Amino acid sequence: MRSIKNIFNMSSVRRFGNKAESSNFNLKGVFIPIPTPFKSDGNIDYKALKINFERWEKIPFRGYCVGGSNGEGPYLKAEEKLEMVSNVRKMIGKDRLLIVGTTCESTKQTCELSKAVADVGADGVLVMSPFYFKTRMTENSLYDHFTSVADTCPVPLIVYNMVPVTGIDLSVKILKKMAMHPNIKGVKDKDMGKLAAIYNETKDLDFEVVAGSASYLLAAMLVGCSGGINGLAAVLGEPLCEMHKLASEEQWKKALILQRKLVNIDILLMQECGPAGLKFAMDTLGYQGGPCRSPLPDISIELKHQIKSELERSGFI
Secondary structure: OOOHHHHHOOOOOOOOOOOOOHHHOOOOOEEEEOOOOEOOOOOEOHHHHHHHHHHHOOOOOOEEEEOOOOOOHHHOOHHHHHHHHHHHHHHOOOOOEEEEEOOOOOHHHHHHHHHHHHHOOOOEEEEEOOOOOHHHOOHHHHHHHHHHHHHHOOOOEEEEOOHHHHOOOOOHHHHHHHHOOOOEEEEEEOOHHHHHHHHHHHOOOOOEEEEOOHHHHHHHHHOOOOEEEOOOHHHHHHHHHHHHHHHHOOOHHHHHHHHHHHHHHHHHHHHHHOHHHHHHHHHHOOOOOOOOOOOOOOOOHHHHHHHHHHHHHOOOO
16 A cells, blocks of 8 residues: 555545546435444454445445544544545445545645545545634634635535534534535534524535434434434444435334434434444444444443343344
């Protein structure tokens, strides 16, 4: 594999034959922020990843996200992220979008990594606000950051307004301003009221809003969201995609039955347990979850019992 320096210095972007066409870029569906499987020595387990994709590819996902929170993105080196994108691109159909988290603290680093992941097969990038100097950030500096990345990135950018991590809540006003940029195509947010407000302000633009949690995906679609980037999809992709399909067809009552079954397990896995809980649920349901990368700890025996009990109670085991 080429060095990260050589990739960052490339002046042009190669297009891969199995890469989704840019004209096909839309967020209407369910995306998995894929968990990264690790071996006992801490290296990425591509054999396990391939096994998971053999199953995921049978589910009608809109696409996948590499390097997100549930993929332990902050623990991946840039070189590992590029290698993973390149490998994942070969494992998925060309009709599936591949989005990559490229958040870095500086604008320059984010631009470089965004260009590099596009070169190895990404169809879009997912970018959070830089937050180390969050008390120094202004709306103007954040706007300049995102638009600078979008100016130089050869694939569409999706803004990730991840307040629990960044401590920065992008306003509806600044998100609307960003939405006017031709290469900023969407936003992922976790606040239901905000999702509705963003949709109202951007519905006439080439811009989509996606929900950050499976626990309220149906409600989000009811107020105008296109779909979701939801960690729960890694283990319960079938019912999530079915719910999205029913909602898209305005079969709200049938969709509501599924949504109610998904709420408790989503809250337990995503809010109470995090990546370790999600990986335990994957192992329980026949996927390859495995350990998290250090220093992220395993969950307690009590939480493991709770996860199994909730999966059984909801009818997923």
